[in-house]
Every structure is written in C-alpha cells, then in structure tokens.
Amino acid sequence: xxxxxxxxxxxxxxxxxxxxxxxxxxxxxxxxxxxxxxxxxxxxxxxxxxxxxxxxxxxxxxxxxxxxxxxxxxxxxxxxxxxxxxxxxxxxxxxxxxxxxxxxxxxxxxxxxxxxxxxxxxxxxxxxxxxxxxxxxxxxxxxxxxxxxxxxxxxxxxxxxxxxxxxxxxxxxxxxxxxxxxxxxxxxxxxxxxxxxxxxxxxxxxxxxxxxxxxxxxxxxxxxxxxxxxxxxxxxxxxxxxxxxxxxxxxxxxxxxxxxxxxxxxxxxxxxxxxxxxxxxxxxxxxxxxxxxxxxxxxxxxxxxxxxxxxxxxxxxxxxxxxxxxxxxxxxxxxxxxxxxxxxxxxxxxxxxxxxxxxxxxxxxxxxxxxxxxxxxxxxxxxxxxxxxxxxxxxxxxxxxxxxxxxxxxxxxxxxxxxxxxxxxxxxxxxxxxxxxxxxxxxxxxxxxxx
Numbered sequence: 001x002x003x004x005x006x007x008x009x010x011x012x013x014x015x016x017x018x019x020x021x022x023x024x025x026x027x028x029x030x031x032x033x034x035x036x037x038x039x040x041x042x043x044x045x046x047x048x049x050x051x052x053x054x055x056x057x058x059x060x061x062x063x064x065x066x067x068x069x070x071x072x073x074x075x076x077x078x079x080x081x082x083x084x085x086x087x088x089x090x091x092x093x094x095x096x097x098x099x100x101x102x103x104x105x106x107x108x109x110x111x112x113x114x115x116x117x118x119x120x121x122x123x124x125x126x127x128x129x130x131x132x133x134x135x136x137x138x139x140x141x142x143x144x145x146x147x148x149x150x151x152x153x154x155x156x157x158x159x160x161x162x163x164x165x166x167x168x169x170x171x172x173x174x175x176x177x178x179x180x181x182x183x184x185x186x187x188x189x190x191x192x193x194x195x196x197x198x199x200x201x202x203x204x205x206x207x208x209x210x211x212x213x214x215x216x217x218x219x220x221x222x223x224x225x226x227x228x229x230x231x232x233x234x235x236x237x238x239x240x241x242x243x244x245x246x247x248x249x250x251x252x253x254x255x256x257x258x259x260x261x262x263x264x265x266x267x268x269x270x271x272x273x274x275x276x277x278x279x280x281x282x283x284x285x286x287x288x289x290x291x292x293x294x295x296x297x298x299x300x301x302x303x304x305x306x307x308x309x310x311x312x313x314x315x316x317x318x319x320x321x322x323x324x325x326x327x328x329x330x331x332x333x334x335x336x337x338x339x340x341x342x343x344x345x346x347x348x349x350x351x352x353x354x355x356x357x358x359x360x361x362x363x364x365x366x367x368x369x370x371x372x373x374x375x376x377x378x379x380x381x382x383x384x385x386x387x388x389x390x391x392x393x394x395x396x397x398x399x400x401x402x403x404x405x406x407x408x409x410x411x412x413x414x415x416x417x418x419x420x421x422x423x424x425x426x427x428x429x430x431x432x433x434x435x436x437x438x439x440x441x442x443x444x445x446x447x448x449x450x451x
Contacts, residue, residue: 006292009037010078012048025076026214028230041085049078052269063433066115067133072210079266090263095301102292110140112287114382116280120439124281128198128444131437155408156327160248162269165240169259204232246274251323276387283381329405335362338397354400
C-alpha cells in the first residue's frame with residue numbers, strides 16, 4: 001500500500017537519555033558531526049526532539065532542577081540530516097528552503113515549563129533584578145496553555161522550534177570561535193553595555209564539559225578533537241541556530257545558507273509559546289515535540305539572495321517567511337521603554353536598555369493586579385507578547401515597546417478611573433516555584449518602583 005504522511009527520520013523515546021536514542025542527539029555545531037538520516041528535496045519528513053534540557057528539568061513542583069541545571073549540555077538537537085536533490089546533495093553556496101508543514105508536542109507529553117536560571121548559573125535578561133531560580137509548569141489543552149503557578153491566565157500557543165540551522169564549515173566555525181573568544185576575554189573592559197546587562201558569561205566558548213556529538217563515541221581521539229572546536233548552541237549565528245523567532249509556526253519557511261555538503265540540518269528546543277525576546281532565558285514554554293518538514297534546495301541561492309555583511313562571503317544571515325497560522329488578538333496594552341537605565345543614566349540610542357525598561361515597566365504595572373513580579377517576569381517571557389524597536393534615530397533615546405494581549409487575563413488590566421480593584425479573585429495565592437539566591441552579586445533596585 002502507498003504510504004501517506006511524513007516519514008519519521010529521527011524518532012525519540014522519552015524513556016531514554018539523549019545519547020541513548022536510536023539516533024544519538026548532539027548539543028554542538030561542527031561540520032564533522034555524523035549525519036543520522038538523509039531526505040530528498042520535496043519529501044515530507046518528521047523529526048522528533050526532546051526538550052532543550054534533555055529531560056534534566058522535570059515536571060516536579062520544585063525549582064531545584066533549574067537552580068542546578070547543567071548549562072554545558074544545552075541544547076540537545078536532532079540531526080544532522082543530509083538533504084539531496086535526486087542524487088546530488090545540497091552544496092556550499094546553495095540556499096536550503098525549509099518549510100514547517102506541521103508541529104506540536106509529542107503525544108502523551110503535553111506539558112512544558114518556563115523558568116529563570118540562578119544568577120550564578122546563566123541568569124536572564126533581568127537577572128540583576130531577579131537573581132533566584134524560578135519555575136512554572138504549564139499544561140496544554142489543545143492549542144491552549146495554563147499554569148497552576150500563574151493563575152488567571154490562559155492563552156493559545158504559537159508553537160515553534162527555537163533552533164533550526166545548518167552545519168557550519170570549518171572556516172565559519174573558526175570565525176565564530178575567534179570573535180566570541182574576543183568578547184568573552186575582553187568584553188568587560190571594552191563593552192560599556194556590560195554595566196547594565198548582567199547576563200553572564202558574555203559568550204559560551206567551546207568546552208568538552210557536557211559535550212555530545214551524536215554518533216561519535218565520547219572519550220575517543222576524534223571526540224576529543226571535535227569537542228574542543230565545536231561551537232555551543234546558545235546564540236543564533238549565520239547558520240540560523242538559536243534564533244527563537246516565535247512566529248516560525250505552521251506554514252513558515254526558513255531560507256538557510258548551506259556551508260557543507262548535504263547542508264546537515266539540525267533542529268531542537270521546541271517551544272509551545274514564547275514572548276518576543278524570551279526574556280527570562282529559559283523563558284519559552286519549553287517542551288518535547290516534533291516537526292514535519294519539507295526541504296527545497298535553491299542552487300547558488302546564497303550568492304543570488306544573501307548579501308554578506310562582513311569581511312567574507314560567509315557573513316550572511318537566513319531569511320524567514322512567516323506562516324499564515326497565528327492567534328488573533330485585537331486589544332493590546334503597550335509598555336514603552338527608553339534608553340535610560342534604572343539609575344537615571346542616559347544611554348545613546350541603546351535598544352537593549354530601552355527594551356529592559358519596557359519589560360520592567362510591564363512587570364511593575366501587572367504586579368498591581370495580584371501577581372508577584374516573578375510571576376509576571378515568567379509570563380512575559382512565554383506568552384504571545386510583541387516586542388518592537390519603535391524608535392532608533394531620535395538621539396539620544398532609543399524607544400522599545402512591549403505589547404501584551406489583554407485577552408489572556410481573566411480580569412480587565414487596563415487603567416481606569418479610581419484605584420486598582422482589590423478583591424479575593426485578584427489576590428493570587430499560588431506563586432512560581434522558586435529557590436533562594438545564595439550568591440553575593442549585587443542586585444539592581446529601582447528606588448521609585450512599587451515593592
């Protein structure tokens with residue numbers, strides 16, 4: 001009989017560890033990580049994946065797993081997958097068009113989590129304000145998510161992969177490692193922004209600790225060599241990677257540059273929902289999941305469609321085409337931020353400082369409606385809120401905005417005449433799961449904010 005539907009090329013057994021899977025997973029970028037499957041141009045295929053932690057963060061009602069999470073292991077990716085057109089593989093200089101035909105949580109595993117890491121263990125965008133490890137568990141009801149730890153909120157998820165990318169060439173890998181090492185070693189002295197954005201480290205350099213390279217056996221000479229060179233998966237780069245674009249859902253296309261023969265496509269870090277910026281860092285609704293994909297090879301597409309922005313032809317970036325399926329919201333409450341930090345110091349057209357102010361303004365406002373600030377921080381990281389750079393030319397202030405759909409709340413959160421309403425329904429007794437902060441780094445306080 002004819003076979004209809006997507007062919008499973010990377011299956012996942014949730015009872016097994018990432019390195020015990022039929023096709024062992026990897027958590028680094030390197031051209032020599034072995035291919036686990038081959039697909040043809042135009043073929044619909046299914047890739048399954050674990051959550052980004054590989055099961056290290058659980059559904060237990062405790063944040064201890066987040067506090068002590070091993071950052072060296074993130075993210076576990078499914079792949080690499082070799083893409084061919086008839087018998088000819090994708091080649092360096094081609095463009096790989098990857099269409100997301102379908103996606104979702106793995107059946108029987110319909111839950112997720114949002115968290116903040118301890119400040120001593122990666123932190124997040126606002127780690128100087130929220131240094132403690134926290135966690136909220138979410139449960140899925142079809143397209144909707146709700147959390148017992150952030151009550152009074154329910155919203156449809158815009159499900160997407162946080163990571164999708166092609167393998168770098170050795171030349172591109174060396175470019176990454178050189179520039180990121182420069183930032184990590186010298187950034188504290190040369191980058192003024194480090195004074196007001198406190199996520200650390202400044203860059204995650206290659207490390208053998210926690211390294212998994214798919215089918216390459218740990219401890220061998222081959223593994224040792226590649227592990228010392230392979231790039232971490234934490235930032236997005238020229239190959240795509242960890243772009244965390246929340247709108248890449250059903251019907252979307254990603255146009256990825258090809259740097260090695262076969263393209264060697266990998267994906268992972270599935271999100272049920274995410275807010276723009278994923279501000280708490282472990283900040284989407286993280287979950288296991290699947291993608292059903294279809295690839296098309298555009299021969300010579302890098303030269304035709306991508307203009308390098310840098311010293312080599314490798315300094316390009318992917319193009320993303322957003323699909324037609326998104327939640328519909330008609331009413332939004334929008335919070336503005338400008339490039340003036342919490343101490344009142346002016347920064348010049350700094351969009352990061354402006355966005356930080358917008359998020360802080362939203363957190364402080366929503367905490368007036370019966371939520372803890374930790375609840376709002378996690379919520380803004382995972383609900384379908386929209387971040388924008390609204391102004392970037394009117395010196396000295398950059399202007400950033402954060403728009404929150406009002407329909408996700410079970411109460412009216414708009415300003416009104418009179419005081420903020422107070423009542424039993426508005427006092428939210430449950431809170432996020434949290435741990436103590438045992439470090440000694442100073443926290444940032446806004447002297448004019450509400451407690």
